[in-house]
Amino acid sequence: xxxxxxxxxxxxxxxxxxxxxxxxxxxxxxxxxxxxxxxxxxxxxxxxxxxxxxxxxxxxxxxxxxxxxxxxxxxxxxxxxxxxxxxxxxxxxxxxxxxxxxxxxxxxxxxxxxxxxxxxxxxxxxxxxxxxxxxxxxxxxxxxxxxxxxxxxxxxxxxxxxxxxxxxxxxxxxxxxxxxxxxxxxxxxxxxxxxxxxxxxxxxxxxxxxxxxxxxxxxxxxxxxxxxxxxxxxxxxxxxxxxxxxxxxxxxxxxxx
Numbered sequence: 001x002x003x004x005x006x007x008x009x010x011x012x013x014x015x016x017x018x019x020x021x022x023x024x025x026x027x028x029x030x031x032x033x034x035x036x037x038x039x040x041x042x043x044x045x046x047x048x049x050x051x052x053x054x055x056x057x058x059x060x061x062x063x064x065x066x067x068x069x070x071x072x073x074x075x076x077x078x079x080x081x082x083x084x085x086x087x088x089x090x091x092x093x094x095x096x097x098x099x100x101x102x103x104x105x106x107x108x109x110x111x112x113x114x115x116x117x118x119x120x121x122x123x124x125x126x127x128x129x130x131x132x133x134x135x136x137x138x139x140x141x142x143x144x145x146x147x148x149x150x151x152x153x154x155x156x157x158x159x160x161x162x163x164x165x166x167x168x169x170x171x172x173x174x175x176x177x178x179x180x181x182x183x184x185x186x187x188x189x190x191x192x193x194x195x196x197x198x199x200x201x202x203x204x205x206x207x208x209x210x211x212x213x214x215x216x217x218x219x220x221x222x223x224x225x226x227x228x229x230x231x232x233x234x235x236x237x238x239x240x241x242x243x244x245x246x247x248x249x250x251x252x253x254x255x256x257x
Contacts, residue, residue: 008054012071014046019086021073023050024093027057032065032257033101035094037072037120041111044074044233051234052217055241064250065257066106068097072116079148080115087120091128098133104159104255105138106246110217111177114145121154139253141245143216144177147184160192160253164245166215168199171206175199175213192253197244216242 012023023046038056040049053071061069070090076082098105109117117140124134140161142150155161163185165178175181178196185194197216203224204211210227220239222228246255 006058008058012050017089018093019089021046021085022090023071024090025069025071027062027067027069029062029065029067031062032067032103033097033099034061034064034066034103034255034257035068035070035097035105036061036066037070037090037094037105037107037117039072039107039109039113039117040074040233041113041229042074042078043076044113044230046071046073048230048233049073051236052241055236056243056246059241060243060246061106063257064255065101065103068094070094072113075112075116078112080112080119083119085116085119087116087123088128090120091123095129095131095133098137102133102137103257104253105134106141106255107138108141108143108245109145110143111145111213114142114150115148117142117145118149118154121158122149122151125151125153125157139249139255141249142181142184143245144175144181144213146177146180150184155188155191158191160249161188162192162245162249162253163188163194164197164216165194166197166199166212168202168204168212168215170200171204171208173204173207173209173212175216176209177213192249195245195248197242216245218242 049071165181166175199215202215
């Protein structure tokens, strides 16, 4: 097989035509035409979101036949009340790329980025995809995020939806949104449900819920007592990107080339 090119060596495209807060890249991966969209958390800048998606591509996406990737900066408000991210432009670019070699469209929203992802899913459920090319192809991971904007019609169009919390068994500390993820997982159990990431090796201190929260981005958060935001998204030196949630559900969700 032809080895996938290193995504980090290929430039990201940005600009008004791609949407505010959005970066896009065609990796030219010969293994498939699958799609990934990564929605970063509150106030994470675009370059850090790009670094996260690049790291995920190298670790878990290239081998799964992902060719087209989007990185989306975090919302400027924790609840995404300003709706400033260019999801409509994302869909305008994405839908024409979905074809016979697109076996899945993988969407991940971390923290407040989940609200931005839910806007995209709502647009799909609302008829933007008039030809239905994404119906049954979208796999969604809500990574210690929230519920706002997520509706039963949005879930009904998906192949699967997973709600991911993190637990540090070493200190007995849960990620801050773990209860919400459990509740959503129960509500949408038939779509995929709840899954718990083991953050026992993340190095977080006891009670450091936001460090455990960032363990879903990096296996070793930079600050053991808190979240480090952009740094945890962008610096993977001496630590790996967290792809455990992809690996755990890859077979069940059909995340293969």
